[in-house]
Amino acid sequence: EDQVTQSPEALRLQEGESSSLNCSYTVSGLRGLFWYRQDPGKGPEFLFTLYSAGEEKEKERLKATLTKKESFLHITAPKPEDSATYLCAVQGLGGYQKVTFGTGTKLQVIP
């Protein structure tokens, strides 16, 4: 069974203090790994899709990287508006291309 574990569960940063969020996964053949941002009471907003180990993608202060066992979401010089819950998900090659979500990392950036 595919599994996704995100750490830490919660992270509090000072504005400008860079850090990384971790997503460890096990999947029966990776079709894709996804990162989403979710604001309270809102739907998850798509950020990135990574397909193979070594791949990296960037968007503003966010950079996602992928290895065969985990993905990192690096946040460089975060701002208060980056505060949100970040979700990781994996899609395997088997069955109906099921997407398995982690429970997220809640990020708070303090001014």
Added chain:
Amino acid sequence: DADVTQTPRNRITKTGKRIMLECSQTKGHDRMYWYRQDPGLGLRLIYYSFDVKDINKGEISDGYSVSRQAQAKFSLSLESAIPNQTALYFCATSGGTSGNTIYFGEGSWLTVV
């Protein structure tokens, strides 16, 4: 306007009542999904549909039913609501040029009292 629209956005209903959550999309995607989100449990798949004639159960389909009225419309029904169905429900889509990436609606808060 949102690409994936859910109605109602908030609903309080009584135990035993039937309730329907509706979803429509303008993304032109062929695949549609209903997810449920509970604190600490993440997003869990209730039902999915890869086209109008294809509907499948997800991880937690008991107590729910769905209808795919058209490529752009996918509704979720709770035939007899119970309090542990209180949750945030999301409709989502994928397909077309977006590939396997899933795009979510804004969510529907459902409270069963």
